[in-house]
Each structure stands twice: as structure tokens, then as C-alpha cells.
Amino acid sequence: MKILVAVKRVIDYSVRVRLKPDRTGVVTEGVKMSINPFDEIALEEALRIRERGEATEVVVVSVGSAEVQTQLRSALAMGADRAIHVETGEALEPLWVAHILHALVGEIGPGLVILGKQAIDDDLGQTGPMLAALWGRPQATFVSKLTLEGSSARAVREVDHGLETLDFDLPAVVTTDLRLNTPRFIKMPDIMKARQKPLETRPLDAFGLDLPRLAIERLEPPPERAAGIRVETVAELVTRLHERGAV
Amino acid sequence: MPDDGSLHYDVLVIGAGPAGLACAITLKRACPSRSVAVLEKAASLGAHSLSGAVIEPGFVDELLPGWREEPLDIQVPVVRDQFAYLTSGRAWTLPTPPTMHNHGNVIISLGALVRRLGARAESLGVEIFPGFAGAVPLWSGEGALAGVRVGDAGRLRDGSEGPHFTPGVDVRAPVTVVAEGCRGSLAKELIRHFGLDRGKEPQTYGLGLKELWQLAPGRSRAGTVLHTVGWPLPHETYGGGFVYHLDQDRLAIGFVVGLDYHDPDFSPFEAFQQFKHHPSLQGLFAGGEILSAGARSLIEGGYGALPTLEMPGGLLVGDAAGTLNVPKIKGVHMALGSGILAAEHLARTGSPQGFDEAFRRSPLGRELHRVRNIRPGFRGGLFPGLANAAFETLTRGLAPWTLANRTDWKSLRPKTAARPGSPKALVRTLPPLDRLAFVDFAANRHEENQPVHLQVADPGICISQCMERYGNPCTRFCPAAVYEIVTDARGPRLQINAANCVHCKACDIKDPYEIITWVPPEGGSGPSYANL
Numbered sequence: 043m044k045i046l047v048a049v050k051r052v053i054d055y056s057v058r059v060r061l062k063p064d065r066t067g068v069v070t071e072g073v074k075m076s077i078n079p080f081d082e083i084a085l086e087e088a089l090r091i092r093e094r095g096e097a098t099e100v101v102v103v104s105v106g107s108a109e110v111q112t113q114l115r116s117a118l119a120m121g122a123d124r125a126i127h128v129e130t131g132e133a134l135e136p137l138w139v140a141h142i143l144h145a146l147v148g149e150i151g152p153g154l155v156i157l158g159k160q161a162i163d164d165d166l167g168q169t170g171p172m173l174a175a176l177w178g179r180p181q182a183t184f185v186s187k188l189t190l191e192g193s194s195a196r197a198v199r200e201v202d203h204g205l206e207t208l209d210f211d212l213p214a215v216v217t218t219d220l221r222l223n224t225p226r227f228i229k230m231p232d233i234m235k236a237r238q239k240p241l242e243t244r245p246l247d248a249f250g251l252d253l254p255r256l257a258i259e260r261l262e263p264p265p266e267r268a269a270g271i272r273v274e275t276v277a278e279l280v281t282r283l284h285e286r287g288a289v
Numbered sequence: 290m291p292d293d294g295s296l297h298y299d300v301l302v303i304g305a306g307p308a309g310l311a312c313a314i315t316l317k318r319a320c321p322s323r324s325v326a327v328l329e330k331a332a333s334l335g336a337h338s339l340s341g342a343v344i345e346p347g348f349v350d351e352l353l354p355g356w357r358e359e360p361l362d363i364q365v366p367v368v369r370d371q372f373a374y375l376t377s378g379r380a381w382t383l384p385t386p387p388t389m390h391n392h393g394n395v396i397i398s399l400g401a402l403v404r405r406l407g408a409r410a411e412s413l414g415v416e417i418f419p420g421f422a423g424a425v426p427l428w429s430g431e432g433a434l435a436g437v438r439v440g441d442a443g444r445l446r447d448g449s450e451g452p453h454f455t456p457g458v459d460v461r462a463p464v465t466v467v468a469e470g471c472r473g474s475l476a477k478e479l480i481r482h483f484g485l486d487r488g489k490e491p492q493t494y495g496l497g498l499k500e501l502w503q504l505a506p507g508r509s510r511a512g513t514v515l516h517t518v519g520w521p522l523p524h525e526t527y528g529g530g531f532v533y534h535l536d537q538d539r540l541a542i543g544f545v546v547g548l549d550y551h552d553p554d555f556s557p558f559e560a561f562q563q564f565k566h567h568p569s570l571q572g573l574f575a576g577g578e579i580l581s582a583g584a585r586s587l588i589e590g591g592y593g594a595l596p597t598l599e600m601p602g603g604l605l606v607g608d609a610a611g612t613l614n615v616p617k618i619k620g621v622h623m624a625l626g627s628g629i630l631a632a633e634h635l636a637r638t639g640s641p642q643g644f645d646e647a648f649r650r651s652p653l654g655r656e657l658h659r660v661r662n663i664r665p666g667f668r669g670g671l672f673p674g675l676a677n678a679a680f681e682t683l684t685r686g687l688a689p690w691t692l693a694n695r696t697d698w699k700s701l702r703p704k705t706a707a708r709p710g711s712p713k714a715l716v717r718t719l720p721p722l723d724r725l726a727f728v729d730f731a732a733n734r735h736e737e738n739q740p741v742h743l744q745v746a747d748p749g750i751c752i753s754q755c756m757e758r759y760g761n762p763c764t765r766f767c768p769a770a771v772y773e774i775v776t777d778a779r780g781p782r783l784q785i786n787a788a789n790c791v792h793c794k795a796c797d798i799k800d801p802y803e804i805i806t807w808v809p810p811e812g813g814s815g816p817s818y819a820n821l
Contacts, residue, residue: 056732057817058581058729060578063506063538071362072335072398072401074336074732074817075333226453226455230421231458234416
């Protein structure tokens with residue numbers, strides 16, 4: 043069985059994200075970029091499945107500019123077998139990415155596609171479900187435990203009222219939650235080995251997609267929170283809360 | 290390659306800064322068949338690089354042909370030099386000292402330059418490993434430096450191996466180029482091990498803090514460079530401010546203070562923030578927004594304190610050696626130049642032997658020698674220092690003497706001693722209001738559960754001696770509020786907030802009992818500076 047893992051290059055979680063002065067986008071120059079942390083978990087899960095002997099190959103794919111190859115090389119250093127870079131200078135919406143992944147699924151024939159539950163830049167969480175719908179296969183989203191049994195799988199997902207367990211047939215789409223695993227550290231010798239692993243680049247045009255696009259008109263920072271106040275006594279706290287109609 | 294898991298290269302460079310990358314690029318150009326690896330403790334290139342930076346661009350032209358046509362994220366030619374003496378209410382314009390004329394120089398972001406140099410090095414076949422710190426030296430059978438062991442990843446707070454423990458590999462090379470920057474932890478150990486500072490003046494340092502701002506439209510005068518002395522520092526303290534006007538309404542502002550200051554109550558962070566509120570500067574920031582912030586120590590000992598630059602199996606370049614030109618307040622060209630020189634030496638001879646002499650005889654070594662007496666001349670305070678600087682500049686450093694340095698960690702006065710009154714403090718309104726807010730703009734990432742990388746040999750001294758004598762200056766000199774004295778049921782104790790550390794190394798330098806040792810944390814930890 044092959045596993046396809048999709049990874050997105052995003053602004054690192056440690057960075058303070060800022061709008062450009064003209065508010066048409068966020069500042070990315072000089073900013074640290076990383077693999078979306080949920081996607082890193084997706085890759086770790088795929089590697090563990092392969093290391094258990096339940097899969098034979100892990101293929102990692104990313105869509106974006108030439109710079110995403112840095113993240114693909116990191117994915118190869120973590121242990122992916124090969125990488126596909128779909129090159130485009132534009133920031134694509136989830137529907138585009140889902141169509142690209144669907145085309146790659148048709149070509150590669152994976153038993154499992156694993157993605158992060160969402161990317162930490164736009165927080166949309168749509169690509170996995172859209173791919174499952176296009177592909178007509180089961181999906182398990184926000185998964186915190188995954189076990190494979192032959193041609194089927196069992197996933198535990200965290201939902202508002204507790205844990206939900208799903209049984210489903212493969213091939214399928216899985217999106218990962220934080221608690222699924224902790225990604226491994228990359229080892230220096232593996233970085234060197236990753237330089238020899240295949241990384242194939244394809245232009246976006248090769249997918250022949252013609253889909254509607256959304257235009258971003260303007261971005262606004264969230265409103266600033268007013269400073270808190272310090273109260274001296276419980277009585278004062280109650281008075282203040284009454285004043286504001288909070289109790 | 291032997292299969293003991295170690296990696297082998299012809300030349301290993303520690304630190305992907307200007308010196309290390311200039312060395313790697315030059316070496317690979319001269320000898321394409323030699324394998325060259327560069328280790329870097331930051332998670333990505335340039336993320337730990339912080340400098341003014343007004344640079345002399347000659348070596349950049351040499352290393353990055355065509356770089357001016359494809360500008361760095363920050364790249365603004367200097368059009369105007371200003372030099373001012375500040376009092377709390379006024380800025381008095383002084384003639385700009387000849388060493389500080391910047392005609393033909395360029396304001397850049399060192400982080401952006403490092404990223405560009407890294408790309409160039411990789412295109413030549415240099416293997417760069419960001420996120421891997423050189424932790425301990427490896428020795429050959431003959432006692433020569435033989436490479437480094439990379440730090441472990443995944444150790445828990447108590448030092449035990451966590452579930453994802455990954456031991457650091459050994460990276461071996463017949464020649465290791467130590468280019469860690471100011472007060473590098475390996476350089477410190479190697480200088481001590483080989484006695485490279487024997488017969489030299491004590492090394493001295495400064496601490497620099499810097500912020501990058503997006504100003505309201507129209508406030509910045511691109512290419513204007515302002516340096517200040519005086520307020521808010523007392524005259525006995527060496528240091529001053531810098532204000533570099535960039536394009537796109539951006540502004541780089543910073544403050545540098547000599548770590549040989551005397552007052553244990555002095556706070557470099559507070560001095561920097563006061564400086565921003567000077568009546569001649571505060572107006573710049575109205576309607577502006579701070580983008581990023583950080584701090585880094587500078588090496589100021591100059592020629593007299595320059596250690597022997599070679600050792601069996603290794604050599605020192607850039608600020609790890611101490612090549613910064615203090616009167617010019619420039620280190621980048623010296624770092625690049627010393628890296629290039631080291632590479633040329635290795636390409637020619639294949640061995641570190643003779644590099645020390647080659648550097649001292651080079652134009653760079655002569656440049657440092659000429660200005661050797663200027664920084665030590667400020668030991669007596671600002672005005673005697675300026676007078677001495679004028680004399681040294683007029684005589685082009687030909688005086689037969691070399692002035693002595695004073696050791697930074699010995700310079701504090703006990704807190705009970707009489708001291709000159711501190712300049713009056715202004716009310717601060719500009720962000721960041723405190724050091725935690727400042728660190729927030731350094732965008733630190735640091736796995737909390739790793740061992741504390743600021744090792745205090747005897748924390749008992751902090752309470753039994755330092756508290757009474759100096760009032761725990763670590764709680765003030767650290768720009769990132771790493772050190773705190775907390776009092777609980779068992780009394781006061783030192784608390785180390787290691788996750789705040791921005792790797793400036795001030796504590797390793799200034800702590801008056803010499804008991805703090807900075808060691809590299811887990812690879813990839815630390816600040817993520819954007820264009821500082």
C-alpha cells in the first residue's frame with residue numbers, strides 16, 4: 043500500500059503575523075516558514091505505518107512556489123520516499139489543491155491519503171473533506187488515533203461530546219489532530235540522504251484545471267483588546283460586574 | 290564514510306553567519322572538490338543574526354556578484370551621516386568622526402544578507418545544516434581539534450532521554466573553522482583549552498539591542514544614519530544609540546552599551562527604551578508599529594585582545610575571534626573578510642598553521658591594529674575617550690603604546706558604593722513597555738521541557754553573596770528577563786526562564802562571579818529574527 047501525504051508551507055507558528063501596510067496580504071519577507079504542524083503529524087503517522095510494515099511507500103506532495111522544495115526536502119529527511127512539487131506562484135484555495143491531489147491519487151493509487159486537519163495560516167480545514175468528496179471515498183477528520191486492519195481502518199476522533207470511533211474501508215482520506223503523535227527529530231545523516239531522494243516538479247498547468255477563484259479584497263487585523271483592570275477586593279469585583287451588567 | 294554514524298567533511302564550519310558563509314563560499318569556489326559543511330544553531334538561516342547594520346559592501350560584491358541588482362529585504366545606500374551628543378532635553382550635533390563616515394556604505398539587514406549568502410553557498414555545493422548546534426569539540430589522537438559533536442535532541446528537563454531522544458552525531462573534519470559569532474560557546478572553550486588568549490589583553494564586550502519599526506507614512510528619511518553618545522548613559526559608561534532610516538517607511542533603531550559598565554543597577558533594556566523617548570526621536574514613532582526586536586553581544590576587545598587565530602585542527606574567524614572594528618562600529622566587513630582570508634589560506638596551505646600571521650599582516654589586520662587604542666581610551670569616560678579617539682585618529686594609530694582593556698565581569702561596583710547620579714528617567718509610552726513584551730517581538734521558540742541551557746555553577750552564590758554585594762545584576766542586564774529572584778517558603782532563589790533567552794550571551798560575559806555558562810540549547814531553539 044502507498045500513502046500520499048500533503049504538506050503545506052506556512053508561516054512558522056512562532057512568528058508574529060503582520061499585515062502588509064496596504065492590507066492586501068500578510069508580510070512574508072524575512073519570515074520563518076515551516077511545514078504546517080498538522081501536516082508534519084500526518085507525515086509522521088504515514089512513516090509509522092510504513093515502519094510497521096503496513097505500507098510500502100510514502101509519497102509527499104506540496105503545491106506552491108519553488109521555495110516549498112525546502113519543506114519537501116525536510117519531509118524527505120523525516121523519511122518520506124519521494125516528493126512531488128506542483129509549482130505555481132499563486133496561493134491556491136482548497137478546492138484547487140483537492141483537485142490536484144485527486145489527480146495525483148488517480149495516478150499513484152494510494153490506499154490512504156493523510157493530511158493535516160487544517161493549515162495554521164488560513165485555518166480552513168477544507169482540503170481533506172473536498173478530496174474525499176471528489177474521490178468518492180470515506181473520510182475521517184480530526185483523527186487522534188489510527189489503526190489499520192487489512193483493507194479497513196479504525197479512527198478515533200475528538201468531538202465536542204467525547205471520543206468518536208469510526209470504522210471505514212480503504213482507500214480513504216484521514217486528517218490529523220494534534221494528539222495523534224509527536225513528529226520525530228530530523229537527523230543530520232537523513233538530511234544528506236534526502237538530497238538523493240527523488241523530488242519531481244510539475245507545473246500547475248499540467249493538471250489542466252479551470253476552476254473559479256476567490257479574490258481577496260482587503261485584510262483587517264483583529265480589533266485590539268482593551269487592557270484589563272485590577273480590583274482589590276471581591277466586593278469591588280462584584281460591584282464592577284454589576285455595573286457592566288455581567289451578573 | 291565509516292558506519293559509526295559520524296559524518297566526515299574536508300572542512301567543517303561552525304556557524305552560518307557572515308564569517309562562516311564567506312569562508313565556505315570562498316573555499317568551495319577555490320576547491321570545488323573539497324567537501325564543506327556548515328552547522329547553524331538557528332532553525333533557519335539568518336534567524337539568529339542581528340546587527341545594525343551599516344556595512345562596507347566591498348566583500349559582498351566579491352561574494353555575491355550582482356547582489357545590488359536584486360536587493361535584499363533591507364538594502365538602503367547611506368546618503369547622510371549624523372553624529373549627536375544627547376542631553377535629556379536636547380540633541381547637540383557634533384562633527385561626525387572620520388571613522389564613522391559612511392559614504393558608499395549600505396544599510397542592510399544582516400539576516401537578509403545571511404540568507405542570500407546561504408543560498409549562494411548551497412548553489413556551490415556547500416552543505417548547510419540549520420537547526421544543529423556544535424555542542425562539544427572532538428579531539429584527534431594527537432590532541433588536535435577534529436570536529437564537533439552536535440547537541441542531542443529530545444532530552445528532558447532533568448537531562449534524561451525523552452521518548453524522541455535523538456543523540457547528536459559526530460561531525461569530523463581535519464579542519465574546523467569556528468565562526469560562531471561573539472562569545473561562541475565552542476570558541477570560548479577552545480581559546481581556554483589551547484591558551485589562545487595567553488599574553489593578550491582581556492577580551493571586552495558590548496551589548497546591543499535593536500528594534501525594527503514600520504513608521505507612519507512619510508516619517509522616514511531613507512538613507513539617513515544617526516549615531517549618538519551621551520544621555521541616557523552616564524559619562525562613565527561607554528555606548529550610544531543608532532537610528533537608521535530605511536525605505537518603505539521602515540526604521541532600525543538600537544542601543545549599544547559597553548559591558549564594562551560599573552553600576553549594578555544599570556539596565557541596558559531600560560537605557561534603550563529611554564533613548565527611544567528622547568525628545569528628538571520620540572516623534573518618529575507616532576502612528577508606527579514595532580515589527581521585531583532582539584539583542585546580541587558585540588566583541589569590542591579589538592587588536593589587543595585578539596586571540597591567536599589558529600590552533601591544531603582549527604581556526605577562529607569573525608566575531609568568534611573578535612575582529613569587529615569598534616571605532617567604525619562595523620563588524621560585518623571584517624567577518625566576511627576574515628572568512629575569505631581563512632578560506633584562501635586553507636586553499637593555499639590546507640592547514641590552519643600560519644593563519645594568525647596571515648590575518649595580522651593582511652589589510653584587515655592592519656585596519657584593526659590602527660584603531661587598537663580607541664575603545665580602551667573610553668575607560669576614563671566619554672570626554673577623555675573622545676579626546677583620545679581624536680588623537681589616535683590623527684596619528685593613525687602610530688603611537689608606540691597599546692592601551693589596556695578591563696575585564697567586563699570585574700567592573701561592577703558594589704551596590705553600596707557611592708555612584709554618580711543617574712540621569713533622570715522619562716516616562717515611557719512606546720512599546721515594548723517591558724522585557725517580556727520585547728522578547729515577544731523576538732519570536733522565540735524553545736521546547737520548554739529541555740534541560741536549562743544557562744548553567745549556573747553554584748546558585749547558592751546568587752543568594753549568599755551576589756544579592757547583598759551587587760543586588761543580582763543578572764535580573765537587570767539580561768535583555769530578555771531570563772533571570773528572576775523569586776521568594777517562596779524556603780526563601781529567595783534564582784529562577785531561570787530559559788525559554789526567553791535570545792542567545793545574546795550577556796550573562797556569560799557580565800555575571801560578576803563568572804558562574805553562568807551559556808551552552809547551546811536543543812538545535813533550532815531561540816529567536817526567529819525577521820530582518821534584524
